[in-house]
Amino acid sequence: MEMTVNARDQEQHGLGLGLSLSLSIATAHPVEPPPQRAISVAPISSHPAPPMPPQPQWWSGAGLFFSHSSGTDRSLERKQQPAALAACHGHEMPFLRGIDVNRAPAGEARRGSCSEDEEPAASSPNSTLSSLSGKRAAATRSGELEGDHTPRAGGGSDDEDSGAGGGSRKKLRLSKDQAAVLEESFKEHNTLNPKQKAALAKQLNLKPRQVEVWFQNRRARTKLKQTEVDCEFLKRCCETLTEENRRLQREVAELRALKLIAPHQYARMPPPTTLTMCPSCERLATADEAARPAPTGPWGPVPVRPVFVDGPARRS
DNA sequence: GACAACCACAGGATTACATCA
């Protein structure tokens, strides 16, 4: 079961970009990434290989956080929820401590415990909401259904939220502490199971839905950033190959000229080695090497695409 | 075992708000 989930995650996180050059190598093994290798451009080349950032922790962290199930093993989680939620208050998340939260007033109509927070209506508003889109969505926006707005300390009340024409959607800004904890959690595991979600929500005084949304957006940002990194990487690959191609063409021209000028000397030279450029690993290989099967790639070590590591740049 | 209905959750696209230069 977990394999299925992971396979799906691989597919989804593996950048369905159609960037097939060397990306597939890295994306095919997100759970257990191959060791970083420098890109070995042609042995005779003097061009520096494109820089390659290290891989993020979460990339290889799938399934490690709550080891009883993968992040999306819902069936198991659903069965385990009552007991799990009873014991979910941060026990398995050592980093969830001492969070100074921008909390709504204590009297606010929030369901306190994480088990209570996992009520059906809030657990997956999307699935049900989407099928009821029109009215229900509008109702949600105006705070009728979930009261999903969690104002910051001193912020507006629910009354204020729904007051402005009913269609306003107040936007909570997470505090630095909250964002830091979420970020830390994301590094550990880029998806959440209900236990984790509830624990985080409880600890941060957010709604599980908010934690869920944050993770969704965070995954989207990571993927976007990764796409940018990939584009940059491919651009550099292209430049490198173009330059290499120019150089080889110059070399060919020089050799031809030499053949015309001194045909006798040229005849005594050893036969030229046939060089072939591997399109995926950017190594040059002789015809012999190319014919030989290699253990790790067509002609040797396989380069790993750069992977985005840091969080998105923030203005401050 | 095959099937349909349902549920939960993921990603992608988009909107709307908050903040900053």
Place this chain on the structure above:
DNA sequence: TGTGATGTAATCCTGTGGTTG
């Protein structure tokens, strides 16, 4: 102070996989 740019929380929609009857 007004404004455009940017970041991001939140929403909507759709697809997928698991469970259940």
